[in-house]
Amino acid sequence: MLLYQFQKGTNPRRVIIYLNEKGIDVPRYELDYAGGEHKSPEYLAINPSGRAPTLVTDEGMSITDSAAIVEYLEDLHPEKSMIGVDAISRAKIRSLERLGTDLVARSQLWLWNITRSFPAMEPSPSLKVASKILVYVTEILDVLEATIGDNEFLAGDRPTVADCTVFPIFQTCRERFELPFGSAHPRLDLWYKNFRQRPSAEY
Numbered sequence: 001m002l003l004y005q006f007q008k009g010t011n012p013r014r015v016i017i018y019l020n021e022k023g024i025d026v027p028r029y030e031l032d033y034a035g036g037e038h039k040s041p042e043y044l045a046i047n048p049s050g051r052a053p054t055l056v057t058d059e060g061m062s063i064t065d066s067a068a069i070v071e072y073l074e075d076l077h078p079e080k081s082m083i084g085v086d087a088i089s090r091a092k093i094r095s096l097e098r099l100g101t102d103l104v105a106r107s108q109l110w111l112w113n114i115t116r117s118f119p120a121m122e123p124s125p126s127l128k129v130a131s132k133i134l135v136y137v138t139e140i141l142d143v144l145e146a147t148i149g150d151n152e153f154l155a156g157d158r159p160t161v162a163d164c165t166v167f168p169i170f171q172t173c174r175e176r177f178e179l180p181f182g183s184a185h186p187r188l189d190l191w192y193k194n195f196r197q198r199p200s201a202e203y
């Protein structure tokens with residue numbers, strides 16, 4: 001098994017943090033983002049989208065989506081479930097995970113426009129567009145803020161794949177771009193700061 005990753009990439013970090021939380025050791029290959037290795041013919045043969053992460057299984061199959069990779073690994077390692085132990089908890093955790101996936105997608109569009117640091121993704125960044133997208137980002141942050149309540153983690157009293165999904169976009173915005181992402185949401189702010197202390201969140 002081999003995980004192709006960018007150590008600091010938001011979507012790869014969903015898998016990296018999950019692996020750290022579970023204590024699963026998977027060999028890694030760090031793609032050279034600046035050098036465009038993810039667009040090389042060799043990598044495109046493994047993942048035609050030219051994105052990371054990709055998990056190549058022992059059977060040689062490429063899993064090319066971070067959520068699908070986490071689900072696959074969870075099937076192999078069901079102990080200390082991070083995806084729910086019964087139909088109700090799985091439904092709750094998956095709902096939050098999917099909301100987190102939407103948050104990542106919207107926030108990335110926002111980042112491309114507000115930071116102007118992704119010319120390959122957004123060649124004409126616009127602060128006006130960024131402020132419109134921020135409304136849709138905030139809509140999800142509001143829902144997560146209401147959902148977490150006084151819980152330590154997004155789905156209750158232990159970490160789940162929902163945390164692994166949402167945490168990386170906070171980390172990207174706050175640590176890589178020094179943006180106060182989610183700081184107007186006090187419960188999420190506290191959740192982020194506490195989760196950041198976990199060894200799994202270290203770069």
Ligand SMILES: N[C@@H](CCC(=O)N[C@@H](CS)C(=O)NCC(=O)O)C(=O)O
Pocket residue numbers: 006009010011012038050051052053064065066067
């Ligand atoms: N749905 C995919 C999205 C993967 C994705 O967009 N990865 C980004 C890094 S966060 C990437 O590879 N970007 C490089 C590019 O698109 O050129 C997943 O969750 O794995």
